[in-house]
Each structure stands twice: as C-alpha cells, then as structure tokens.
Amino acid sequence: xxxxxxxxxxxxxxxxxxxVLAVDDSSVDRAVxxxxxxxxxFRVTAVDSAKRALELLGSVCGLTEPQIISRFRNFRFxxxxxxxxTYSCIGLQGANVSMIITxxxxxxxxxxxxLKKVKESSKLREIPVVIMSSENVPTRINRCLEEGAEDFLLxxxxxxxxxxxxxxVLP
Amino acid sequence: xxxxxxxxxxxxxxxxxLQDETSPNFAEEVVSLFFKDxxxxxxxxxxAMEKYPxxxxxxxxxxxxxxxxCYSIGASKMNNECTLFRNNCGQENAEGCMxxxxxxxxxxxxxxxxxxxxxxxxxxxxxxxxxxxxxxK
Numbered sequence: 001x002x003x004x005x006x007x008x009x010x011x012x013x014x015x016x017x018x019x020v021l022a023v024d025d026s027s028v029d030r031a032v033x034x035x036x037x038x039x040x041x042f043r044v045t046a047v048d049s050a051k052r053a054l055e056l057l058g059s060v061c062g063l064t065e066p067q068i069i070s071r072f073r074n075f076r077f078x079x080x081x082x083x084x085x086t087y088s089c090i091g092l093q094g095a096n097v098s099m100i101i102t103x104x105x106x107x108x109x110x111x112x113x114x115l116k117k118v119k120e121s122s123k124l125r126e127i128p129v130v131i132m133s134s135e136n137v138p139t140r141i142n143r144c145l146e147e148g149a150e151d152f153l154l155x156x157x158x159x160x161x162x163x164x165x166x167x168x169v170l171p
Numbered sequence: 172x173x174x175x176x177x178x179x180x181x182x183x184x185x186x187x188x189l190q191d192e193t194s195p196n197f198a199e200e201v202v203s204l205f206f207k208d209x210x211x212x213x214x215x216x217x218x219a220m221e222k223y224p225x226x227x228x229x230x231x232x233x234x235x236x237x238x239x240x241c242y243s244i245g246a247s248k249m250n251n252e253c254t255l256f257r258n259n260c261g262q263e264n265a266e267g268c269m270x271x272x273x274x275x276x277x278x279x280x281x282x283x284x285x286x287x288x289x290x291x292x293x294x295x296x297x298x299x300x301x302x303x304x305x306x307x308k
Contacts, residue, residue: 028240032243035189036189156242
C-alpha cells in the first residue's frame with residue numbers, strides 16, 4: 001500500500017512522495033493528520049488557516065505575478081526580486097500540492113469556502129480537496145461534495161481513511 | 172491502559188500506532204498539544220460563563236472546540252462530559268451547565284494525571300529512557 005502512495009508518475013527517476021497540504025486551526029488535529037499522512041509516506045505541510053493555505057498555494061487574492069511585483073514597488077529592489085522569484089517558484093505551480101485536506105469548521109474562512117476558492121481558480125482547481133469534520137451533518141456533506149470535494153471524512157480521521165483516499169485520488 | 176475504564180478509546184490507540192523510529196514520542200507530543208490547547212479552552216469557557224451569563228450559544232461554541240480536541244485524542248470520558256454540557260446549553264439550563272462544567276474540569280484534571288503517569292511509566296519501561304509503548308501490543 002505504501003508503494004502505491006509513492007510518487008505521481010516519475011519518468012525514470014525516483015518519484016517524489018506526493019505533497020499534501022493539511023489545513024486545520026486545531027493544533028492537536030494538525031499534529032494527528034500530519035502523523036497519519038507521514039506514516040502513509042506523504043510529504044506534509046500543515047497550516048492553521050485557509051488564508052495561509054491560499055498563500056502557500058500562491059493564490060494571494062488572485063493576483064497575477066506582475067501585479068504582485070508592482071505591489072512591492074515601494075520596497076527595496078532586492079525585496080522586489082526576492083518576492084518575484086518566490087512567487088514564480090511556488091505560486092504558479094501551486095506549491096506542487098497533490099491534495100488538500102482541510103477541516104470544515106475554521107474561524108475566518110471555512111474549509112467549504114477554501115474549497116470554493118480552489119475550484120474557482122484555473123491554477124488550482126485540479127487539486128483534489130478533502131474536507132474533514134467532527135460533525136456528521138448530511139446537508140453539509142452534500143454541499144461540499146456538490147462543490148467538488150473529493151471526499152468528506154468524519155473526524156477522528158483514521159489511517160484507513162487516508163489509505164482509501166490515496167488509492168482513489170492519486171494515480 | 173485506562174481505556175478499559177473508559178477514559179480513552181480506540182482513537183488513542185490509533186495515535187500510539189503512529190509512533191515509529193522517526194516519531195518515537197508522537198503520542199506524548201500530541202497529548203502535550205492537547206493539554207496546552209485544553210487549558211486555554213477551559214479558561215475561555217470559564218471566562219465566557221462569567222462575562223456572558225446565559226449566553227448559551229457562546230458557551231456552546233467554546234465547548235464545541237474543547238469537545239473536538241477530546242475527540243481527536245480519544246478522551247472519551249471527558250468528551251461525554253462536554254456533550255452533556257452542550258446538551259444543557261441546548262436546553263438553556265444554566266445550572267445544568269455549571270454542574271457539567273465542573274465535571275468537565277474534573278475529568279480534565281484526572282485525565283492529565285493519568286496520562287502523565289502513563290508516559291512516565293513508559294519512559295521507565297522503555298529502552299534508553301524513550302517513551303515507547305511496551306513491546307508485544
């Protein structure tokens with residue numbers, strides 16, 4: 001099972017482990033989901049809010065790279081270049097994220113709202129998004145699935161849930 | 172472990188099962204995060220109950236967060252008390268809430284004591300002073 005989770009189809013070279021972005025405002029839940037994902041041989045980045053997730057994905061309120069650079073015009077020249085390089089490295093490729101797994105209920109921006117933003121973005125919409133929640137609310141689940149969520153997991157998330165996801169979501 | 176007495180459930184085993192050579196103290200780290208979080212959340216609830224009398228929605232929202240954390244580490248007994256508190260909020264029973272909250276705090280203190288002892292025992296039993304689960308589980 002671990003080998004089927006490795007890589008996203010390298011071409012001759014050793015495939016890199018898929019990179020999963022985990023989003024949860026609870027430090028306990030972040031630690032648990034990170035542990036589960038790492039034990040399934042994923043690379044994990046865990047953030048505590050949807051806003052941070054979007055920053056990492058390079059979305060930054062939908063700004064294009066030239067717009068980002070122009071926003072930094074007032075800063076020193078080096079800072080400008082550093083930002084341009086950073087955004088071109090991670091922004092345009094969406095930080096090479098193979099899957100997003102997010103808590104539903106978070107202050108400021110919910111997992112559902114994050115899902116919508118991802119699916120609205122031409123850069124990001126192909127990334128599978130999985131929602132987690134400790135509450136079993138059918139209308140909530142349906143709404144997320146209709147919006148394009150790959151799956152909806154009830155917390156506490158188990159290793160078996162993640163293995164099942166892996167075989168379905170990743171090639 | 173104490174799960175036979177209902178303090179911790181299967182979820183705690185799942186967390187322990189995630190321990191390996193790269194994360195030998197994973198369970199203890201998660202538990203430590205839990206208590207850091209739970210102490211803060213209990214304080215929030217206490218303050219909310221004092222500052223906003225009978226604001227059941229607010230009390231409930233705070234307790235929902237604490238309950239979520241309990242659920243995540245398998246703290247079933249404490250989780251049950253959190254549920255009872257939320258039920259009292261739903262029924263707008265302030266006195267019931269006060270009583271439930273005392274029980275939540277008590278379970279919290281007991282759980283902390285038991286887990287601290289548990290990890291201490293593991294450290295003594297495990298090799299090279301690392302807190303690992305006893306072999307043969």
